[in-house]
Amino acid sequence: MSTATTTRDLSAIEHGQMLLDARQVTMRFGGLVAVNKVDLQVHSGEIVGLIGPNGAGKTTFFNCLTGMYRPTSGEVVFAGKLLPPRPAKVARAGVARTFQNIRLFQNMTTLENVLVGMYCRTHANALDAVFRTPRHHREEADCRARAMELLGFVGLADHVDDLARSLPYGHQRRLEIARALATEPKLLLLDEPTAGMNPQETKEAEELIFRIRDLGLAVLVIEHDMRFIFSLCDRVTCLVRGEVLVTGTGAQVQADERVVEAYIGAPFEPEAPAGTQTREDDHGTDA
């Protein structure tokens, strides 16, 4: 993947050590190569953006990172250790994610959703919970306190006992982030955190992600809102048809004409959304 520019070294000095190192990750579905030999690094304390037109393989790549898919080839190293393709183990290793289409536990309350997130950091096993009641109670109390703290952090302190499905859309997104934070991740993967949000909500989401970074977490975020991406991210990787087109700072990626081309094809209407028509254009420009 020689298309990647060399700014990575600069960021590595600026930020902490390498946290996530995806090496040549490939995901094939039959004849379709959804993700093709993708290399991507995230360092601790860094916000990295992942952009690309629809169908570029961004979400598939997330699924490969979190063990929801087993990559056809390639490997994912996290904090120096190989990540097994098992979601539960990935969560325990310290990677959490949110979904493009919100996937909360709809019939649980806000608080319960966050408590489920804490599952992998608590220890009482099936029998323990029944037999060692005092310790179980203490752990439960600690969890609740921590969950309340997290809900306060994302601004949902007033909705603790609301059912997840009754929350307004923007709140559901925040709750999903709170639930992800409850697993105590070192790296947070956000899949289109501002999809469907109005400008005000988008701004709040942006602030929330900065505050998450300030907690010491690294963030890898998929987004279509370019203003959002370029104001938020230290580095941006652009994925087109499963391959890394370019990696660099926001300014570098923004200036790269291949990126513009991938999104809108011929430069005739700069405001065109990255929709289905883009895919048709892809074939013309890239082949």
Next chain:
Amino acid sequence: MFFQQLINGLSLGALYGLIAVGYTVVYGIVKLINFAHGEIFMSGAFGALTVYLLMGSPAHVSTLFGLCVMLPLMMIGGIIAAVGIALLMERLAYRPLRDAPRLAPLISAIGVSISLQEIFRLFYGRIPGFPDAHAAIRFPDVAGISGVSVRIGGVDVQMSAIFTLAALAVCTAFLWFFINRTRSGRAMIATSQDPATASLMGIDVDRVIMIAFALGAALAAVAGVAHGLRYSNIDFRMGFTAGLKAFTAAVLGGIGNINGAVVGGLVLGVVEAMATTYIPGQFGGSAWKDVWAFVILILVLVFRPQGLLGSKVVDRA
């Protein structure tokens, strides 16, 4: 007469309810109707009988010994047998088919059901000192329960009926506590709502599924012992009808809903008992009780397909 039948119906219903919980818990997590669950119930009864035989078939024991030593040991034996077989079944027959089309595990379940019946029929009697299992086997009397009844308000209540109702109450309370107050219970609810997301929270979905099978099996084993005490005999086919009735109870209450399974079981039991007594002429009597039970099922499915306690809202709305 009415109260007599009510008690009969409730105790029969408690039996159905205990088994129905197993269908509903497993369905809630893996969306599989485990048609071999009736055989888990049967294994529980045979497990209890096995403990009795291993104790040297003690006869003429005191009530104290019967209630405090024999019964608990038999129940533990039944639970160990049922849970062991259920976990083995999950590992060998269902887990390899986890991602297969829905029909595949269903057929596998029917296969497991027939296999378990045949294994008990053919091999139980081969163990030295064990009775032949081709026909019904006499279930041991437990002093203090078998053949004893108490008179409450002019109604004779069998101790076995009281035992069954008490067992249902204790098991339901335990289950409620487990699901609503423990970490594993919370993991179970999460998994039933969205397994993929649950696994991203660090929940080992395989383990949650094993816990669901084990819980269902433990309750079925208790029901197996209760059945033995109630009818004084057990046989390798006992799981078929009981399983079908319990499945009906689970659907009646709303499959996937634990309270629904208990309520469905009790309703079904009472309907059967009442139909036996109060439907006159040709269609009354015990010969027709199964018909009325399934008529209720059909009526519920037509007019309230989500079951008595099922909610209209689907999980993923």
